[in-house]
Amino acid sequence: MITTATPAAPSAGRLRPLGLREVTLRPGFWQQRQDTNRTASIAHIEQWLEKAGWLGNFDAAAQGRLPGDRRGREFSDTEIYKLLEAMSWEYGRTGDAELEERYQAIVRRVAAAQEADGYLNTNFGRPGQQPRYSDLEWGHELYSFGHLIQAAVARARVSGPDLLVQIAVRAADHVCDMFGPDGITSVCGHPEIEPALAELYRVTGERRYLDQARLFVERRGHQVLADIEFGRSYYQDDVPIRDADVLRGHAVRATYLAAGAVDVAVETGDTELLDAVTRQWHRTVARRTHLTGGMGSRHQDEALGEDFMLPPDRAYAETCAAIGSVMLSWRLLLAHGDPAYADLIERTLFNVIATSPADDGRGFFYTNTLHQRVPGTEPAPDVLVPRAASSLRAPWFAVSCCPTNLARTYASLAAYLATVDDDGLQIHQYAAASISFRDTAVEIDTNYPDEGRIAVRILESPDTPWTLSLRVPQWAAGATLDGRPVVPGWAHLTRRFETGDVVVLELPLQPRITAPDPRIDAIRGCVAVERGPVVLCAESVDxxxxxxxxxxxVLPHAEERDGAVTVTGHTVQPPAHGWPYGIGPDHRTAGTLDIPLRPYHRWARRGPSTMRVWLPLADGRTE
Amino acid sequence: MITTATPAAPSAGRLRPLGLREVTLRPGFWQQRQDTNRTASIAHIEQWLEKAGWLGNFDAAAQGRLPGDRRGREFSDTEIYKLLEAMSWEYGRTGDAELEERYQAIVRRVAAAQEADGYLNTNFGRPGQQPRYSDLEWGHELYSFGHLIQAAVARARVSGPDLLVQIAVRAADHVCDMFGPDGITSVCGHPEIEPALAELYRVTGERRYLDQARLFVERRGHQVLADIEFGRSYYQDDVPIRDADVLRGHAVRATYLAAGAVDVAVETGDTELLDAVTRQWHRTVARRTHLTGGMGSRHQDEALGEDFMLPPDRAYAETCAAIGSVMLSWRLLLAHGDPAYADLIERTLFNVIATSPADDGRGFFYTNTLHQRVPGTEPAPDVLVPRAASSLRAPWFAVSCCPTNLARTYASLAAYLATVDDDGLQIHQYAAASISFRDTAVEIDTNYPDEGRIAVRILESPDTPWTLSLRVPQWAAGATLDGRPVVPGWAHLTRRFETGDVVVLELPLQPRITAPDPRIDAIRGCVAVERGPVVLCAESVDxxxxxxxxxxxVLPHAEERDGAVTVTGHTVQPPAHGWPYGIGPDHRTAGTLDIPLRPYHRWARRGPSTMRVWLPLADGRTE
Structure with missing residues (x-):
């Protein structure tokens, strides 16, 4: 039962994924980060899970020491599962025996906590704990099963069934027994079981899991959960998914649910459901997404805001929501083949996924603001940092979903680079990499995103013609393929390829001045500067x-100078006046300033600082 | 022991308050609202307190039915106390015997719940409840005592000691016993006990209460409370009040604490402490206050944001924070005599305090946004509405602090109109009213704020010269006093007055275009329109x-036309483009629009609507 080692393996759709055996990163932007994840982050996470006692909860469960010895929040089990998923992908990539031993040791501890009927959760159901399924709104029990199953799916795809897969199958059977058509007719406050069960169906062929996933997707939106202060939209229980026009509520919940709905739609041939999610993706991207690809505009409920409510200084843009967005866009890309989905994935990878981790892999942003007004303070080394409080990356959080989510994403990153269809190969994301499929092998040489040259070298090819398709990003006006102009979208090259052939895509990387939609109030009168897929920012340390x-x-003009993109500007001095309204024109202070801009993903790596992505224009005009 | 019937009665300071016996409203803008408060809101509140069971908690306490029969949040007792305060002021104004009976009935129920040692709280200390003072961060026990004491202070000032005053004195003695120098060296997560104890000292002369208030003020800021996700600044325990530069954290907590600190400073002659709060007021007004006078920019923690973080669409501007701001500004006005404090009070009264209640007095805004993007939905009649959720006024909230806070404020509103000093009378707020003090009586005739003419008629005057001082608001350039130009600040008139003399202040009410400080990112490129003290807004129903x-x-020009202030503008049509960044110039749609603007305090009174205070300029310029 070893299948394609990839995070989503639909049985139908326009494109077919490749896995970690087919695509491997070579030295470059992403391999460096994947290495750091492997060599530092995974061990860092494992140490914190031990130190915080969240792993120990499983031992306490097996030894009857709960609830007394329980540590962490109600969903802390899932961090162990996401670590196991990361370890599974890493083992698939590297076959690292030492990592495999650590994985096996954790799986045994998890197994010991599973109950006879398949139930597994260290926070519920024992004497002194809340009863099972007594708090579907906030308990995260099915969410927790979802991450358990996702870890097992990864393991099954990488190396076949093992103890973790057995645990997950027993858990999934339990969930189907309890929440089937004749069971509890409700859903979990936090979606995640939906894509997990659909994926487990793909791995096992067990139709019951798909049916249950569909049931969960269909039930939600009919007010099956309690109303709460944030409203039922918080967990997408306000409107049935088929009737919704846009993603709303808690951004991680929204993207996970939509990803699961795509899985269900694709496996059941439900085009109405697929169309509904597709429509929601388009409206969300057009109206509720930050320039970085980040989603989430409200701290209070970690939620997507209303249309065009996109404040840079309160951008929540949670790291996990970016991962959920990639999960969703990837599924839609496989279903439809539209490069717009890969465009958003690229933007999200370079500007959120690459922004969150510290260079040493031992610190993380939970949220990813686009405007830091006040320099943060260095978090104390052994403290659980509140999730959104610091402007500096923190080693661990009281709610620590993001580090483990990053770990599983980085470990499986190569799977998002390319797909195949009957005509040939599609390259979606550009990174130095090797790709092989059937009787074909290519190598990608590039220093992207520092440089715009992407060379695809044919290492092995059949004698017959096939199509190499390269995504030309929407921003890449002026791109060329082997010297000929190509327009954004797909650049297709259909021919017989010979070993040694090199195809060169040139993406123009001169800095771009980006003006926002005039309905986004919070950045009126501002521009941002982008270079290729990378959003730039001004940081006080520069x-x-x-x-x-x-x-x-600033003036709406940027140029490369001394190795940095630079804008020119000046400062203004508002007239002295206590009350900040009804004042006269500013004095421009003397002198012109050169402001070097840096990649946003590099910010806050040189100590506490203030930062802006959106820069006010000198003449106030943007429209 | 009947003293001036006024909400704050310092024994020192530049100005001395008048009370409800000296100042009474006559028909006009504020009397209409005060009448609605008296005839509708107070009974509405009393009914909800019964229906929600919060009043019944006191009976349950007396009858040993707690915790089983406890209803409401941990601070629900305070709503009963704020109602009693409102009833006290009303009784003082009107002598209404029926109201007095209702008041006495409630006081008896409260009295029955007080314990032998003076402790009184329906949520703590009984078997099955959390122990007393075991959760100072969130328990609100001292906050609750604070409102009990404030109600008693009102009653004592209006009609002398009664059963409520006895309850409060016993409670205050208990607090001093428990939290004195040798007691629990901590504070309450929610300030309120500080001004309450200082005021009780003023009423009783018992120095111990003042000492305890000072102790609470001084202790806070030394990290005596636990750290929390929002940070200790949430409850002002981050920095000692003497060292702080600005108000921060939860806006109601911040303003209540500052008010209490002014009380302590004034009574103890502590100019350093008074200077510290004065400095904080100025910086908060210059950097953390919305155009309406509303304070609070973050929903998550109901908090003042960072400097210049003033998003109209997420303006929290809680009604209670506005009341806290008035409490603080009033105390600073009495201490310093600077009309800037009365300017902010005026702005806050007309644009927050007048905005919150429904016309019928049976609905309220908890928060007061400056930009409604999506029309709200009518709240169901019998539902406890989440505090900030609705764009329509709601009858009651799960956290229902604002209705009772408004009730006590409207009932005592006349006390904020005027003060005296050794030289004469100062009029701070303009409303149709009668004022008498010593051997002097005046009547104010005005249709303010609809009209700018304020006529002060002398009804009675001593034979000797005295000074009539009229506040000329900061916005009122071009004002005249008896036809002679006067500049913003104080207009003083020192002479012998005769019965029948009329002094006329003319405040110019032509609409003003107001540009914001350029450091306020969220309203860059926008203007607001004001008319006199009233902020205007555009509402979709118009x-x-x-x-x-x-x-x-819009164009930066407004004029009165057909009885409404009107601006001219057009609409723009952003180019069709999925991704909302990097797009070209808008198309201006054909045709010019006249947009009638209405007082902001009138918004959302004609059904669900969208609304903006800040209007984007047609040419994008504001600086």
Whole structure:
């Protein structure tokens, strides 16, 4: 039962995924980060899970020491499962025996906590704990099963069934017994079981799991959960998914549910459901997504805001929501083949997924603001940091979903680079990599995103013609393929390829001035600067002492100078006046400033600082 | 022991308050609202307190039915106390015997729940409840005592000691016993006990209460409370009040604490402490206050944001924070005599306090947004509405602090109109009213804020010269006093007055275009329109069908036309483009629109609507 080692393996759709055996990263932007994940983050996470006692909860469960010895929040079990998923992908990539031993040791501890009927959760059901399924709104029990199953799916795809897969199958059977058509007719406050069961169906062929996933997708939206202060939209129980126009509520919940709905739609041939999610994706991207690809505009409920409510300084843009967005876009890309989905994935990878981890792999952003007004403070080394509080990356959080989510994403990153169909190979994301499929092998050489040259070298090819398709990003006006102009979208090359052939895509990387939709109130009168897929920002550590980022005004022109994209501007001095309304024109302070801009994903790596992505224009005009 | 019937009665300071016996409203803007409060809101609140079971908690306490029969949140007792305060002021104003009976009945129920040692709280200390003072961070026990004491202070000032005053004195003695120098060296997560104890000292002369208030003020800021996700700044325990530069954290907590600190500073002659709060007020007004006077920019923690973080669409601007702001500004006005404090009070009264209640007095805004993007839905009649959820006024909230806070404020409103000093009378707020003090009586005739003419008629005056001081608001450039130009600040008139003399202040009410400080990112490129003390807004119900408030662009010019302030503008049509960044110039749609603007305090009184205070300029310029 070894299948394609990939995070989503639909049985139908326009494109077919390749897996970690077919696509491997070579030295470059992403391999460096994947290495750090492998060599530092995974061990860092494992240490924290031990230190915080969240792994120990499983031992306490097996030894009857619960609830007394329980540590962590109600969903802490899932961090162990996401670690197991990361370890599974890593083992699939590397066959690392030492990692495999650590994985096996954790799986045995998890197995010991599973109950006779398949139920597995260290927070519920024992004397002194809340009863099972007594708090579907906030208990995260099915969410927890979902991550358990996802870890097992990864393991099954990488190396076949093992103890973890057995645990997950027993858990899935239990869930189907309890929540089937004749069972509890409700859903979990946090979606995740939906894609998990659909994926487990793909791995096992057990139709019951798909039916249950569909049941969960269909039930939600009919007010099956209690109303709460944030409203039922918080967990997407306000409107049936077929009737919704846009993603809403808690951003991680919204994207996970939509991903699961695509899985169900694709496996059941339900085009109405697929169309509904597709429509929601388009409206969400057009109206509820930050420039970085980040989603989430409200701290209070970690939620997508209303249309065009996209405040840079309160951008929540949770790392996990970015991962959910990639999960969703990837599924839609496989279903439809539209490069717009890969465009958003690229933007999200370079500007959120690459932003969150510290260079040493031992710190993380939970949220990813686009405007830091006040320098943060260095978190104390052994403290559980509140999730959104720091402007500096923190080693661990009281709610620590993001580090483990990043770990499983980085470990499986190569799977998002390319797909195949009957005509040939599609390359979606550009990174130095090797790709092989059937009787074909290619190598991608590039220093992307620093440089725009992407060379695809044919290492092995059949004698017959096939099509090499390269995504030309929407931003890449002026791109060329082997010297000929190509327009954004797909660049197809259909021919017989010879070993040694090199196809060169050139993406223009001159800095771009980006103006926002005029309905986005929070960034009216501002522009951002982008270079290729990378959003840039101004950071206080690059400015002369005493220059206030909030008093900066720039001209809408950027150029590369001394290795940095630079804009020119000046500062303004508002007239002295206590009340900040009804004042006269500003004085422009003397002198012109050169402001070097850095990749947003590099910010806050040089100590506490203030930062802006959106820069106010000197003349106030953007429209 | 009947003293001036006023909400704050310092024994020192530049100005001395008058009370409800000296100042009474006559028919006009504020009397209408005070009448609605008296005839509708107070009974509405009393009914809800019964229906929700919060009043019944006191009976349950007396009858040993707690915790089983406990209803409401941990601080629900305080709503009963704020109702008693409102009833006290009303009784003082009107002597209404029927109201007095209802008041006495409630006081008896409260008295029955007080324990032998003076402790009184229906949520703590009984078997099955959390122990007393085991959760100072969130328990609100001292906050609750604070409102009990404030109600008693009102009663004592209005009609002398009664059973409520006895209850409060016993409670205050208990607090001093428990939290004195040798007691629990901590504070309450929610300030309120501080001004309450200082005021009780003023009423009783018992120095111990003042000492305890000072102890609470001084202890806070030394990390005596636990750290929390929002940070200790949430309850002002991050920095000692003497060292802080600005109000921060939860806006109601911040303003209540500052008010209490002014009380302590004034009574102890502590100019350093007074200077610290004064400095904080100025910086908060200059950087953390919305145009309406509303305070609070973050929903998550109901908090003041960082400097210049003032998003109209997420303005929290809690009604209670506005009341806290008035409490603070009033105390600073009495201490310093600077009309800037009365300016902010005026702004807050007309644009927050007048905005919150429904016309019928049976619905309330908890938060007061400056930009409604999506029309709200009518709240169901018998539902406890989440505090910030609705764009329509709701009859009651799960956290229902605002209705009772408004009730006590409206009932005591006349006390904020005028003060005296050794030289004469100062009029701070303009409303039709009668004022008498010593051997002097005046009547104010005005249709303010609809009209700018304020006539002060002398009804009675001593033979000797005295000074009539009239506040000229900061916005009132071009004002005249008896035809002679006067500049914003104080207009003083020192002479012998005769019965029948009329002094006329003319405040110019032509609409003003107001540009914001350029450091306020969220309203860059926008202007607001004000008329006198009233902030105006555009509301969708006044626009032709199909016109989107978010696509509106206006010219920076407003005029009165057909009885409404009107601006001219047009709509823009952003180019069709899925991704909302990097797009070209908008198309201006054909035709010019006249947009009637209405007082912000009148918004959402004609059904669900969208609304904007800040209007984007047609040419994008504001600086």
């Amino acid at each position: 400015l002369p002492a005493g220059v206030d980022l909030n008093a900066l005004r | 626009l032709p069908a199909g016109v989107d408030l978010n696509a509106l662009r």
